[in-house]
Amino acid sequence: MARGFFVGVDVGASRTKVVVLDAGRSLVGYAVRKSGTDFAKTADICLRESMAMAGISPGQIDNCISTGYGRKNVPFSSGTKTEISCHAKGCYHYFPMAMTIVDIGGQDNKIIKLDEQGRRLNFKMNRKCAAGTGAFLEEMALRLDVPLEDMDGLAQSSENLVELGSYCTVFSGTEVLEKIRQGKKVPDIVKGVFLSVIKRVLEMDALADTVVMTGGVVAHNPYLVEMLKEIIDNEILVPEYPQLTGAVGAALFAMENGDRKQFVGMGA
């Protein structure tokens, strides 16, 4: 059977993403699952699912690199790279140009600047507070008693944005309750919640060149991209699968360092 497949595993604080790339760097398989408490097991399940999607067997995989918070808990990867490097790599693969990457993850946000050659100029992660991340949206959805997946549609249907002032997730929750008491409409509050995420991003760094947005929050809430576009008055690019960008970057690193047969195999 032909080899030449490369795997990237991104064990994020919230979700684990696995991708399979073929030798032509095309995405041929992927899987996303909640990271849960057993990172190794989740990564293993995701790998099996993405291999099934790609129609390949373990013997066809040449190399695998892992990234994300749980990057060191993936038994079958041959090495690790940070999610900062992997997002940079993944984004440049899709958009080979100078850019500012805005990645909104489950528990952290990253802003990474690349030059025209894809070299990293600098990067910033949010401070230890999770304001403006996926965790913030989850908490707000809970307070508003709406399913997380309905947030995007609700924000889109807002006619009168209700702004939130605090950047503390807990205090924002209290503010949300106060807005509910005041009789504000849920869609308007949700749009305010989205704006809060955007404000946290804009505070992190100046957005230069082309802006590329990635991460699970963007994947599930495309309206957030529309809102940011309007605010910065600039085009924003989003890869086809924004949640997979880090894993794609990891797979590309696997390909670069892919001395054949580095894949150490899967557990039983």
Added chain:
Amino acid sequence: MAEEKKRPLRKEFKSGKVLKKLMADHFYELDEAAKSGSKKIAWCTSVGPAELLRGMGFLVYYPENHGAMLGATRMATELIPYANAIGYSPDICSYLTSDIGSFLQKRTPLTKAYNIESVPKPDVLVFNTNQCRDVQDWFSWYSRELNVPVIGIHTHRDIGPIREYQIKDIAKQIEDLIPALEKVSGEKFDMDRFKEAVALSRRTSELWRACLEAAAAVPSPWTFFDATIHMGPAVVARGTQEGVDYYELLLAELKERIDSGVGAVDGEKFRLYWEGMPIWGKLRALSEQFASLKACVVASTYCNSWIFDQFDPEEPFESMAVAYTELFIVRDEPFKEQYIRDCHDLFRFDGIIFHDAKTCPNNSNNRYGMPERLSRNLGIPVLTINGDLNDLRCYSEEQAKTNIEAFIEQLEES
């Protein structure tokens, strides 16, 4: 990738034994004096007028040194809340809050390290606000608690070029401490003794500078993390012969490493500068992480802050005023920026790590755009880590680790 790599070992210094004895003797002498009343004890800020106190026969105890011990032993995070509970905010200096918490709880790292029950009771408390205003509030708490006099020097701040009036003022403030100190000590001020302390302090400083500058060698014979441990005598034994002897020994060892090409980090690939306070409770973890990434933190503003080679025994008051006013921490942004650029010329580092210490704004120089300016001007990348000197509640280790790893990956790619 489940298997953990073998932890790189920190290369110990032979002089480490002498260091341990010097630090132990320092505390035993204070403990004995506190119990017997054989000598008067002054508590002093680490960048304070220690030479005057030594010259007047006081034994000198440094609460900041105790603060660092509370941090390094990770007792601080448990003790800080006790000070918070009596009205000292979690946002102010965590040396202060952990030290007061330690006093309230009657728990000190001196017990485990030296079998000493408590910190030595002071006869007088002497501060210099050149580090921050918090030291004054810190010492004032003890003054009220222990009914001991508190006196001090109020610094100028945000200083660009130094003016004569500033030196005159600080020199006069130092001199003005004498009557109060005479009252406590019961002895008349002796100029010769004072000059001797200033001369010894200068010699200690010169040697400390030489030790730090040894890190200009490639590979560097030691790291910032080593230096934070070996700086103990530069703080507590400045103005003593023991301090001088110690740094002569250490310097010889560093030169020996340089001559034989021994680097602190095996296979040193990257050289970094640390700006800001150490994260005391994570020194080992950080030291090991950098070493595993083949990165050596070669220099820091923090360790350089105990170089006072302006001291001149012929002009003790004025030269002390100069030394304590030329200090990095009281200077304006352009001075600080130039200072780091000069360090770059000497140490040739590839990047700068700024530690934004939550409770230490005076020692967190990332807050007014300096990292961005330095990165642009020096053409090297910078990274800011959020943490704290002592309060580990303010530190997310995973985030810091990932940031550092990503920073080194960036250096590798460039």
